[in-house]
Amino acid sequence: MSLYLVLCVLVMAVFTYLPRMLPLTFFRKEIHSPLIRSLLYYVPYAVLAALTFPAILETGGQLLSALAGMLTGIYFAYKEKGLVFVAAAAMAVYYIVSLLLY
Amino acid sequence: MNDFAAGCKKGLPIALGYFPVSFSFGIMVASSGLPLGLATLISLTNLTSSGQFAGVSLILSQASYFEIALTLLMINARYFLMSLSLSQKIDQKMNTLQRLIVSFGITDEIFSLAALEKGKLSFKFMLGLIIVPVIGWTSGSFVGEILTDFLSTDLQNAMGICLYAMFLAILVPPTAKFKAVREVVFISALLSVGLSYLPLFNFLSSGMKLIASTMLAALYGAVRYPVGEASL
Numbered sequence: 089m090s091l092y093l094v095l096c097v098l099v100m101a102v103f104t105y106l107p108r109m110l111p112l113t114f115f116r117k118e119i120h121s122p123l124i125r126s127l128l129y130y131v132p133y134a135v136l137a138a139l140t141f142p143a144i145l146e147t148g149g150q151l152l153s154a155l156a157g158m159l160t161g162i163y164f165a166y167k168e169k170g171l172v173f174v175a176a177a178a179m180a181v182y183y184i185v186s187l188l189l190y
Numbered sequence: 191m192n193d194f195a196a197g198c199k200k201g202l203p204i205a206l207g208y209f210p211v212s213f214s215f216g217i218m219v220a221s222s223g224l225p226l227g228l229a230t231l232i233s234l235t236n237l238t239s240s241g242q243f244a245g246v247s248l249i250l251s252q253a254s255y256f257e258i259a260l261t262l263l264m265i266n267a268r269y270f271l272m273s274l275s276l277s278q279k280i281d282q283k284m285n286t287l288q289r290l291i292v293s294f295g296i297t298d299e300i301f302s303l304a305a306l307e308k309g310k311l312s313f314k315f316m317l318g319l320i321i322v323p324v325i326g327w328t329s330g331s332f333v334g335e336i337l338t339d340f341l342s343t344d345l346q347n348a349m350g351i352c353l354y355a356m357f358l359a360i361l362v363p364p365t366a367k368f369k370a371v372r373e374v375v376f377i378s379a380l381l382s383v384g385l386s387y388l389p390l391f392n393f394l395s396s397g398m399k400l401i402a403s404t405m406l407a408a409l410y411g412a413v414r415y416p417v418g419e420a421s422l
Contacts, residue, residue, distance in 0.1 A: 089225050097228070099255050100245040101235040103262035104269075109293035111273040113286060119278055126412035128275040130374045131404060132305045134411070135268050136361045137375040138382035138403035139240075139298060144354035148347025157348075161355040165362035171203040171299075178355035179210065183348035190344070 150186050157182035197318025200307075204299045204319075205326025207356040211239060212327045214349040216334020217341065219246055226335055233331035237297060237324060239353055240396075241265045264397030268404065272301040279304065280311045288313045295320030302360045370415035378407030 119125055144161075147154045161178035169177070191199075212233050219229035224246070236242050241262050248258050273296055280292065292313065300319055304311055365375045381403035385391045391399065 089228065093225070093228060093249065095255060096245070096249050096258055097232055097235060099258050100232065100241065100262055103259045104236050104238050104241050104266050105294060107263070107266050107268075107270040108273050108296040109290060111270060112277045112280070112293045112296070113289040115274060115277045116282070118282075122416050122418075123412055125278070126416045127408050128271075128278060129417045130371075130408035130411035131271050131275055132302045133361065133364065133371050133374050134378040134404040134407040135271070135400070136298065136302060136357045137378035137407070138400050140354050140357040140361065141379040142383045142386050144351065144358075147350040147354065150347060153347070154351060157351045157355070158358075161351070161358040162362055165355075165358040166366055168363050169359070171356050171359045172206045174359035175207045175210070175352040175355040178351050178358075179348045182351045183344060186344045186347060 147182070148186070150182075150190055152189055153182045153186040156185040193312045193314035194318040197315040197320075198322050199318075200303055200315075201300070201319045201322035204303065204323040204356075207299070207352060207359075208323055208326040209330040209333075210349040210352040211356075212330030213334035214346055215239070215242055215246075216331035216336075217338045217346055218243070219331075220335040220338040222246070222250055224249070229331040229335045230328060234324075234328045237294065237327055238266065239298075261395070261397075264395045265400075267397055267401055268298075269296050269301075271401075271404065272296050272298075272305075275305060276301065276311070279307075280316070281313065282310075284313050292316045292320070295324070297323070299323070299356060299360065306360075306364075370411055373414070374407050374411040377410055378403050381406055 119128070144158050145151060145154045147157070157178040160181040161174050164174045164177050215233065216229040219232070220226060232242055232245070236245070244261055244265055245258060248261060253261075273293060276292075276296065280289075284292070295316065300323060304316065304319060307315075361375060364371045366372070382399065385394060385399040385403060386396075394402070
């Protein structure tokens with residue numbers, strides 16, 4: 089493995105770790121502002137929504153397979169089937185549709 | 191059951207969901223001609239999805255260290271928010287070393303499950319919640335690198351949807367139950383779609399689009415439906 093590659097991995101690791109580490113390690117005060125507390129309460133939901141859409145439809149470059157996989161995922165997630173089942177079902181449906189259509 | 195075991199138990203579904211995603215990462219790295227072992231090394235030291243994929247595409251284009259650092263910082267800036275949010279949720283007695291260790295494990299999924307736990311988060315619980323997914327994530331890349339030549343492209347594509355399906359599994363139930371969450375989720379998704387597809391916003395990096403969508407939607411929720419002291 090070349091020095092360039094090793095240094096690239098190091099740079100990636102450092103700049104992934106820093107934003108994770110700084111607030112949790114150095115911010116020890118309790119936040120009392122209701123606005124900021126509410127903001128932080130909604131962040132997980134908002135960030136997951138923005139991460140999922142529209143990226144889920146661009147998976148593998150096959151719109152219809154991705155759409156079928158997404159609807160399957162939403163259905164089983166709504167039924168509260170759990171992480172693994174939802175992921176496996178969405179993947180299986182994506183695969184079947186891609187075999188049929190592409 | 192002690193906290194560590196409870197954390198491991200919560201971490202297991204994340205690890206199983208991670209496996210196919212990092213598996214496809216291993217395939218992507220190995221099939222692009224980079225040396226064997228690189229994908230596993232990256233997964234072990236980075237523990238993140240979008241940042242790793244972006245980092246490798248930059249490596250393939252022979253990018254400078256500065257470009258890699260800047261891109262990763264923008265993609266990973268969301269972790270800053272998550273880390274700040276967790277700083278309010280962890281056991282305040284955690285010492286600096288424990289905080290440094292827990293920080294390494296802040297991923298979208300681990301953070302989401304931790305944030306939705308009831309009560310304060312102990313170090314042992316977090317350790318279990320992190321270690322099991324780290325094993326799933328790293329071993330997935332390792333197996334992916336080794337099996338690269340044996341898988342069809344269709345199957346490789348299908349694995350790509352696992353990450354987002356996991357997001358749906360976490361996101362959909364509270365979205366269906368709570369009106370405030372539902373509105374925040376819809377607004378964030380709409381903003382994200384708009385920022386991604388309107389040419390007007392081409393100047394924003396994907397990381398900046400993510401942060402803008404997240405912050406605006408969360409701000410809407412905070413103003414429209416403020417939460418009390420107890421709910422964080």
